[in-house]
Amino acid sequence: MKKEMKEEYLLPRCKFCGKQMIADTVLQSDKEAEEYAVMHCDCELARDYQEQVKKEREKEENKKKIRDAVSDFAQYCEKKLYVFDPDAEALLIAAGETVLNGKIENIAVNVFGVKITISLSAKGKLKFKRSYKESAVVEVM
Numbered sequence: 001m002k003k004e005m006k007e008e009y010l011l012p013r014c015k016f017c018g019k020q021m022i023a024d025t026v027l028q029s030d031k032e033a034e035e036y037a038v039m040h041c042d043c044e045l046a047r048d049y050q051e052q053v054k055k056e057r058e059k060e061e062n063k064k065k066i067r068d069a070v071s072d073f074a075q076y077c078e079k080k081l082y083v084f085d086p087d088a089e090a091l092l093i094a095a096g097e098t099v100l101n102g103k104i105e106n107i108a109v110n111v112f113g114v115k116i117t118i119s120l121s122a123k124g125k126l127k128f129k130r131s132y133k134e135s136a137v138v139e140v141m
């Protein structure tokens with residue numbers, strides 16, 4: 001009896017249009033119920049909200065990808081005993097985010113003989129490409 005009351009209490013309702021729905025998952029709080037409703041409603045404002053949340057998530061994922069790619073490169077530098085300057089690191093992250101935000105199409109940076117190209121694919125995915133030019137020149141006397 002008590003359980004039923006609780007479920008009824010957490011029946012999600014869209015905050016934009018007031019549509020009520022039945023959740024296919026357990027909702028722990030009013031906030032969760034509201035979020036569920038807004039994410040599952042098909043009214044215009046809810047759809048706008050869903051789109052915004054999706055974009056926000058993609059942006060966060062892409063930001064994480066930039067940081068991962070830069071940190072990968074930092075590890076490469078460490079292995080090679082190059083001193084990867086924090087300014088260079090900040091620049092690469094900023095460059096990645098600028099490409100991501102569509103302010104520039106692509107950017108190429110050369111660091112320690114490694115060409116780093118940051119661009120967006122046709123599908124809007126961030127590409128962080130490293131090309132090494134390891135041509136060892138041995139000078140013979």
Ligand SMILES: [Zn+2]
Binds near residue numbers: 015017018041042044
């Ligand atoms: Zn709605």
